[in-house]
Amino acid sequence: MTMPVRETPTGAIPALLSELKTKDTEIGGFVKTGTFASIWVPALAAKDLALQIQALMPNEQVVEGPVKQVVLAAYKLDSVGDLGDAEKINEAHVAFSAAVKALESSLARR
């Protein structure tokens, strides 16, 4: 008896990626306006989106690196957002945006 193939719902990953990119934009807006206390909400929502994308992949390992970077960057944003240090928050957002782009590139190559 063969193992059933896990079907990837059509459009699910692109929709999740689109939502992830929206979160990145949202975070960028908060960084720009100095609304640091609000950053954690889209940041932690974003890492959940990245993990959901990974869970939908036929081979989760393919995106393990980029998803891990999104998770790290999201929690980094959460931790520095609490401190209100604009420079650190900006650096963390740059890293987060780069991680999102890396995940997007990784998905584009599959």
Added chain:
Amino acid sequence: MTNMKRICAAAIVLVIAVVYFAPAGGAHGAITSRFTYNGEIYPIVLNRCSRCHVDGGVGPMSLLSYEDAYPWAEAVIAELLDAGFNPSNDFIKAAHRQVSARELDILLEWSIGRWPEGDATKKPEPPAPLKVDWAQGDPQLTIPLPKAYEMPADVTETTEEFVLPIEGTAARDLTSIDLLPGTPAIVRDVVLSIKSGSTPAKTVATWTPRQSPAPLVIKPAIRLAPGSQVVAKIHYKKTWKHDGKPMTDRSTVGLYFAK
């Protein structure tokens, strides 16, 4: 209006003004994690951290019981984030990068989310004990330090070199080498070199504590002439647990030869 009433009124106005005009707080409210130590955290730390973060291990704290782990939640956050963003090849950072994305999320959310213990009926058995064993089975030749090294109480970190004669009258091909730390809590890393005949000592491996110990393979094999020696340069370091205390170590080098 009496003076006292004026003072009270002024104080009330001041408090209202401070509250109304105060800047919004930077930190968000506490969130309780959906993950618990007994449910999700313990399996991860058992699988990923138990060689070092165990009583007697090289880590500064055990993570193998809830009581031991939760006080270190803030440190766990700081260390996992630092390791993730730090490309250093330091063995500690490298080890802390081994967790998967999902495991990282669980550990960080638990640490931020008030570290719930979880279902008491699922409490782990008494914590796994310290494991000290050879990575690839018993060596063909073991060479302990000639006597226990005594690390003084006032020394926190030092590197000591030990020259260990290799017994035997026949030439042999050395294919791998390993180390069994005598006191794992203080043995951080060991540079192992071979001195054979008149040639200068050649570094063949660096041993570090690992969650999954792997053989230190020597390729190509080194031909050991009779009278060869192992040079073990042991880096000792105490964590806060042993700082200020005298410690001893009698590590053992293990040699594997071609059959």
